[in-house]
Amino acid sequence: xxxxxxxxxxxxxxxxxxxxxxxxxxxxxxxxxxxxxxxxxxxxxxxxxxxxxxxxxxxxxxxxxxxxxxxxxxxxxxxxxxxxxxxxxxxxxxxxxxxxxxxxxxxxxxxxxxxxxxxxxxxxxxxxxxxxxxxxxxxxxxxxxxxxxxxxxxxxxxxxxxxxxxxxxxxxxxxxxxxxxxxxxxxxxxxxxxxxxxxxxxxxxxxxxxxxxxxxxxxxxxxxxxxxxxxxxxxxxxxxxxxxxxxxxxxxxxxxxxxxxxxxxxxxxxxxxxxxxxxxxxxxxxxxxxxxxxxxxxxxxxxxxxxxxxxxxxxxxxxxxxxxxxxxxxxxxxxxxxxxxxxxxxxxxxxxxxxxxxxxxxxxxxxxxxxxxxxxxxxxxxxxxxxxxxxxxxxxxxxxxxxxxxxxxxxxxxxxxxxxxxxxxxxxxxxxxxxxxxxxxxxxxxxxxxxxxxxxxxxxxxxxxxxxxxxxxxxxxxxxxxxxxxxxxxxxxxxxxxxxx
Amino acid sequence: xxxxxxxxxxxxxxxxxxxxxxxxxxxxxxxxxxxxxxxxxxxxxxxxxxxxxxxxxxxxxxxxxxxxxxxxxxxxxxxxxxxxxxxxxxxxxxxxxxxxxxxxxxxxxxxxxxxxxxxxxxxxxxxxxxxxxxxxxxxxxxxxxxxxxxxxxxxxxxxxxxxxxxxxxxxxxxxxxxxxxxxxxxxxxxxxxxxxxxxxxxxxxxxxxxxxxxxxxxxxxxxxxxxxxxxxxxxxxxxxxxxxxxxxxxxxxxxxxxxxxxxxxxxxxxxxxxxxxxxxxxxxxxxxxxxxxxxxxxxxxxxxxxxx
Numbered sequence: 001x002x003x004x005x006x007x008x009x010x011x012x013x014x015x016x017x018x019x020x021x022x023x024x025x026x027x028x029x030x031x032x033x034x035x036x037x038x039x040x041x042x043x044x045x046x047x048x049x050x051x052x053x054x055x056x057x058x059x060x061x062x063x064x065x066x067x068x069x070x071x072x073x074x075x076x077x078x079x080x081x082x083x084x085x086x087x088x089x090x091x092x093x094x095x096x097x098x099x100x101x102x103x104x105x106x107x108x109x110x111x112x113x114x115x116x117x118x119x120x121x122x123x124x125x126x127x128x129x130x131x132x133x134x135x136x137x138x139x140x141x142x143x144x145x146x147x148x149x150x151x152x153x154x155x156x157x158x159x160x161x162x163x164x165x166x167x168x169x170x171x172x173x174x175x176x177x178x179x180x181x182x183x184x185x186x187x188x189x190x191x192x193x194x195x196x197x198x199x200x201x202x203x204x205x206x207x208x209x210x211x212x213x214x215x216x217x218x219x220x221x222x223x224x225x226x227x228x229x230x231x232x233x234x235x236x237x238x239x240x241x242x243x244x245x246x247x248x249x250x251x252x253x254x255x256x257x258x259x260x261x262x263x264x265x266x267x268x269x270x271x272x273x274x275x276x277x278x279x280x281x282x283x284x285x286x287x288x289x290x291x292x293x294x295x296x297x298x299x300x301x302x303x304x305x306x307x308x309x310x311x312x313x314x315x316x317x318x319x320x321x322x323x324x325x326x327x328x329x330x331x332x333x334x335x336x337x338x339x340x341x342x343x344x345x346x347x348x349x350x351x352x353x354x355x356x357x358x359x360x361x362x363x364x365x366x367x368x369x370x371x372x373x374x375x376x377x378x379x380x381x382x383x384x385x386x387x388x389x390x391x392x393x394x395x396x397x398x399x400x401x402x403x404x405x406x407x408x409x410x411x412x413x414x415x416x417x418x419x420x421x422x423x424x425x426x427x428x429x430x431x432x433x434x435x436x437x438x439x440x441x442x443x444x445x446x447x448x449x450x451x452x453x454x455x456x457x458x459x460x461x462x463x464x465x466x467x468x469x470x471x472x473x474x475x476x477x478x479x480x481x482x483x484x485x486x487x488x489x490x491x492x493x494x495x496x497x498x499x500x501x
Numbered sequence: 502x503x504x505x506x507x508x509x510x511x512x513x514x515x516x517x518x519x520x521x522x523x524x525x526x527x528x529x530x531x532x533x534x535x536x537x538x539x540x541x542x543x544x545x546x547x548x549x550x551x552x553x554x555x556x557x558x559x560x561x562x563x564x565x566x567x568x569x570x571x572x573x574x575x576x577x578x579x580x581x582x583x584x585x586x587x588x589x590x591x592x593x594x595x596x597x598x599x600x601x602x603x604x605x606x607x608x609x610x611x612x613x614x615x616x617x618x619x620x621x622x623x624x625x626x627x628x629x630x631x632x633x634x635x636x637x638x639x640x641x642x643x644x645x646x647x648x649x650x651x652x653x654x655x656x657x658x659x660x661x662x663x664x665x666x667x668x669x670x671x672x673x674x675x676x677x678x679x680x681x682x683x684x685x686x687x688x689x690x691x692x693x694x695x696x697x698x699x700x701x702x703x704x705x706x707x708x709x710x711x712x713x714x715x716x717x718x719x720x721x722x723x724x725x726x727x728x729x730x731x732x733x734x735x736x737x738x739x740x741x742x743x744x745x746x747x748x749x750x751x752x753x754x755x756x757x758x759x760x761x762x763x764x765x766x767x768x769x770x771x772x773x774x775x776x777x778x779x780x781x782x783x784x785x786x787x788x789x790x791x792x793x794x795x796x797x798x799x800x801x802x803x804x805x806x807x808x809x
Contacts, residue, residue, distance in 0.1 A: 015649040023661065030665040327737045327793035329744040331764060332782050339771065436656055437745050451657065452749040455664045467653065467661065475652045 005483070012475040017137070020468040024133045027460050033066050035458045039207045050116040058124055064206060064460065065132050068110070072101055072120045091120065136464070142199045146177040149252045154267060167230050167247045181250040181268035194248065202465035208457040214465040221275025222445055223356070228274075234265055245271040277356040277445075281432060284439070284446035288431020291366045295373025296427075300420065302374065303381035307416075308408065310386060318378055325375035334368045334441050341367070351444040365442045369435050373427075377420070384416035421488045425480035429473050530722070530805070538802035544795065551791035554784065558608035567602035569758040574598065582774050591780040595770065604781050607758035608788065614670065614759075615739040618677040622739075623732060625682040630689025631716045635697060640690075647687050650680055659742055660751060668754045673746065677739055685731055692727050693720055726804040733796015737789040744785075760785045 037043045037057065046053040055071065062069040076090040076097060090097035098121060102112050105123035112123045127135075146159040159177035166172050172185035180196035187194065202214045209217045225244035232239060241263055253260065253270035260269035278286070306318040325333060341364040342349040354361045388394060389412060397407050432447065439448035447466075454462035486492050538544050574580040574597025583593040591600035633643050650658070662676035693716075696702065702719055710719070740760070746752030747761025755762065760781055767777040801807055 011648070015652055018649050019653060026661075026665050323793055323797070324790060326734075327789045328786055329737075329741040329760065329789060331741075331744045331748050331761065332786055335764060335768070335778075335782070436660075437748075440749055451660060452751060455660060455751050456749075463661070463664065467657065470654060470657055471652050474654060478652075 008479055008482075012479055016468065016472050016475055019471045020136075020464065021133050023467045024136055024464050025129060027464060028066070028132055029129055031458065031460065033061060036060070036064065036207060036460065039457050051118055051120075054115060054122070058122065060206070063204070065127060065135060065203075067127060068125045069122070070105065070110070070124075071122045072097070075101055075104075075123075093119065136203070139201050139203075142179075142201045144175075144178045144180055144183065144196050144199065146175055148178045151252070151254050151267075153254060157267070167232050172248075176266065179252055181252075181266070182248045185248050187248070202468065203461035205459060205462050208454065208459050208462070214461050216272065217280070217462070218447065218450065218465075218469075219279045219281050220272060221277060221279055223275050223277035225273040225275055234263060239263070244273045246274045247271060280445060280447050280450060283356060283444060284435075284448060285431055287362060287366050287369065287439075287444065287446065288435070289428070290362065291369035291373060292427050292431060294366065294370040295377050296424075298370070299374040299377025300381050303378035304385060304413065306378065307382045307385035307389070310389075315382075318382070322375045322379045325372055326379070330372060330437050331441070333371060334438055337368050337371060338364055338441065349442065351442045356445075365435075365438050365444050368438050368442070381416060381420060384419055385412055388412045388415050418485060418489045418492075422481045422485040425484055426474070426477040429477035429480070432469075432473055528808075533805075533808040534725075534799075534803045537807055538799055541798060544798040544802075547791045547794045547798070550787065551795050554608075554788050554791065555612065558605050558612055558784075558788075561605040562602070562609050565599075565602040565605070567598065567606050569603070569606060570756045572596040572598060582770075584774075585776055585780075592774070592776040594767065594777055595774075600777065600780055603758055603763065604784050607760055607763050607781060608784055610670075610753070610757055610759040611740055611743050611761075611785065612788070614673055614677070614743050615736050618674050618681065618739050619732065619735040621674070621678040622681040622685055623728070623735060625678075626685025626731075627689055627721075627728065629682065630686035631693055631720060633686055634690035634693025635712060635716055635720070643686070643690075647683055650683055651687070655681075655684070656742065656745065659746060660749075663746055663751050668752065670753065670757065673743065673752060676746075677742060681739075685735070688731065689724070689727075692724055696720055696723050726800045729796060729800035729803050733793055733800065736792050736796075740785070740789055 037060070040060075043053065043056055043060075046056055058067065058069040061067045073087070073091060076087045077084075080086040080090065089095060101121050101123070105112050108125070110123035110125045112121055114121055146161065149157070151157065157177055161173060161175045161183065163171060164174045166182065166185060168187075170186055173183045174181050175183045178196075180199075183197055184193065184195045186192060200215055205212050205214050205217050212220075227242050227244045230241055230243055239262070243263065249272040250264075250268040251270040252267055254267070256264075256267065256269055263269070277283075302318055306315040309315050338349040341347045345363075347360055347364050348354050349364060351361045351365065394407060394411060397411055402410075436448045436452060438444070439446045440452060443449070450462065451466050451470075454466065574593075577597055580593055580597035581595055583589055585592040585600075589599050589601060591604055594600055594603060629643070633639055653661070658680055659676045662679060663672065666672040666675055697720065702715065705715060705719055743752060743759060744761035744764070747757075747759050748765045750765070752761055753759050763781040764778065767781070770777045
């Protein structure tokens with residue numbers, strides 16, 4: 001069993017890696033890089049300043065990992081020092097620096113070009129596709145520790161771990177010299193123990209949610225930030241201030257301002273805000289879990305009753321429902337249901353009308369998702385039950401004089417539920433990936449809506465990260481289902497048997 | 502007298518054909534399939550409806566001369582937002598286009614994509630699946646490919662591919678087919694593996710039947726009903742995918758009429774002019790449901806166990 005589990009984990013990781021490598025490869029090679037600027041407002045404003053336009057474009061490409069880019073000024077600053085007077089000399093027309101720049105970079109394989117207005121030079125080089133893929137993996141897991149931050153303005157920073165209390169007074173392991181202040185802490189949110197020692201990094205979102213790490217976009221709160229009163233010791237004195245910062249997310253900030261020194265003793269002053277509304281992940285999970293519970297409870301009951309009353313009216317109605325749901329385009333029945341819910345029940349047909357704080361916003365998206373779930377659960381459980389009903393052991397049990405209900409609930413149902421159990425982890429974890437069409441239709445700010453909207457925004461980093469996450473989720477869900485089913489049904493063994501042929 | 506007796510008799514010759522004849526009712530597989538299928542009134546009703554709608558959507562756009570890229574009545578406000586009438590059976594839309602024309606053009610587009618893509622998926626899927634199930638050398642390779650690609654949810658896969666290929670008719674067909682055959686091939690592979698080791702195939706193999714003949718004569722006919730099941734699930738499924746992609750604005754470009762685009766464009770009028778949503782939805786709903794039911798009934802009829 002252990003050997004099998006390790007083999008499966010290895011296979012799962014391998015297939016996640018292959019899928020994401022393929023995705024990165026396809027995205028970077030097939031999408032014209034000009035397209036990433038489609039939604040960029042800033043670039044449109046720069047349209048009549050050719051130099052700034054060019055510089056902005058190349059800098060963005062560099063940020064996104066397409067190219068290496070160096071401008072003449074940057075190179076001069078690098079050779080002579082940041083504030084050296086030689087820098088401005090190097091930029092004067094007719095300076096020797098032009099020739100030096102050209103020869104230095106051409107030797108390194110860069111393409112050297114001239115800015116249209118100022119005539120300054122700039123050099124750029126495409127980063128090969130393969131190394132871009134490798135870079136993505138190399139940056140995927142970030143390790144934090146006391147030797148992480150090296151700030152030239154703060155050379156004598158203490159380095160090391162220490163125990164402290166956070167703003168709510170709970171003990172936590174903090175660190176000086178690392179990127180994040182809090183390394184291990186506890187709070188009331190799942191999974192209760194949190195850590196910054198290993199963090200995932202899937203790149204930075206652009207052009208939508210510009211500059212925010214992709215994972216913060218998905219897992220960070222949404223809506224308005226929450227301000228609250230904090231009383232803590234700053235410089236030995238009790239201080240009270242209002243803030244919306246989540247102290248656990250505090251990061252090293254090289255340059256502190258007055259506001260920061262009033263609130264913090266150390267350089268860890270750069271934190272994320274706490275927001276009113278749950279994250280995209282949270283909203284998708286809520287809607288998904290609720291609809292899963294509904295579709296399991298209703299779908300299984302309906303399917304079991306339909307199997308018991310095979311070929312009678314109830315069964316025919318159930319089958320009619322499953323035919324309609326599985327044949328109609330999902331958009332059509334979701335739209336119909338949204339109309340019905342709005343007209344007859346007075347519920348909002350767009351999520352943002354009442355927002356995530358109001359339960360009424362969740363009703364229609366949840367039920368829309370459950371419509372399909374009920375149909376498929378009912379269809380499958382009915383099929384499994386009907387299959388079992390004709391099995392020899394059932395005939396035997398009947399002939400031995402077992403009552404109808406005993407045969408049904410003790411024998412048929414137990415066997416028919418096994419494939420259902422197998423699919424539960426997939427369904428639970430699948431809720432994280434959200435429901436593309438439901439969330440888009442109801443404008444739910446969840447994960448499902450994120451993928452199509454990143455596609456229309458040409459947000460490559462987000463697309464790659466989401467494909468990675470969705471693939472990982474589904475790979476491990478299937479795996480979990482396989483493991484779970486061995487506990488439910490002792491007859492199933494996962495080890496491959498030696499076959500005769 | 503003895504000669505006369507000899508004249509009345511003649512020697513019988515050995516007739517190979519006669520000796521092979523089995524005394525019993527003639528059984529033709531396909532004839533029985535159609536007999537079983539047409540015995541049901543519901544089957545005839547849904548098939549007629551399906552044929553009527555399909556023919557209508559392929560013929561009407563040829564006659565109507567409707568072009569979704571132009572709006573000839575854009576400057577005649579009196580032609581906009583008309584309710585259904587004798588002149589405009591489905592009313593008119595916000596730019597004065599006759600909804601009757603728009604609906605059939607859109608249906609045609611959605612159906613064309615679904616037909617072409619499912620034809621490719623099913624053909625490739627069956628061929629590859631039959632070989633995959635039969636060949637033991639190919640199995641690990643294809644299984645590896647399947648295990649990797651099937652991990653991505655299919656709608657995500659199509660969206661990803663649409664993003665990479667760009668928007669358009671053939672791009673969409675490509676996005677649906679490039680990995681779409683894999684699931685079908687896997688399904689067929691499992692079916693082939695179940696049937697391949699049955700006694701009659703073992704006997705056939707012992708007699709030295711070549712693999713090609715085994716697959717085409719021994720295995721595939723057994724699977725007509727399985728294949729019919731695939732077809733009736735594939736076409737509504739692909740129509741669904743097309744609708745989702747076009748609705749989300751990453752499918753067909755805006756100049757193409759299709760059901761997804763119609764719902765996207767006309768949804769804002771659902772309160773004021775419900776006919777703009779009602780008729781496209783009705784036509785597409787009827788088509789997908791009739792496909793599903795006709796397919797289901799045909800799959801039932803093609804199972805030899807249902808024959809008398």
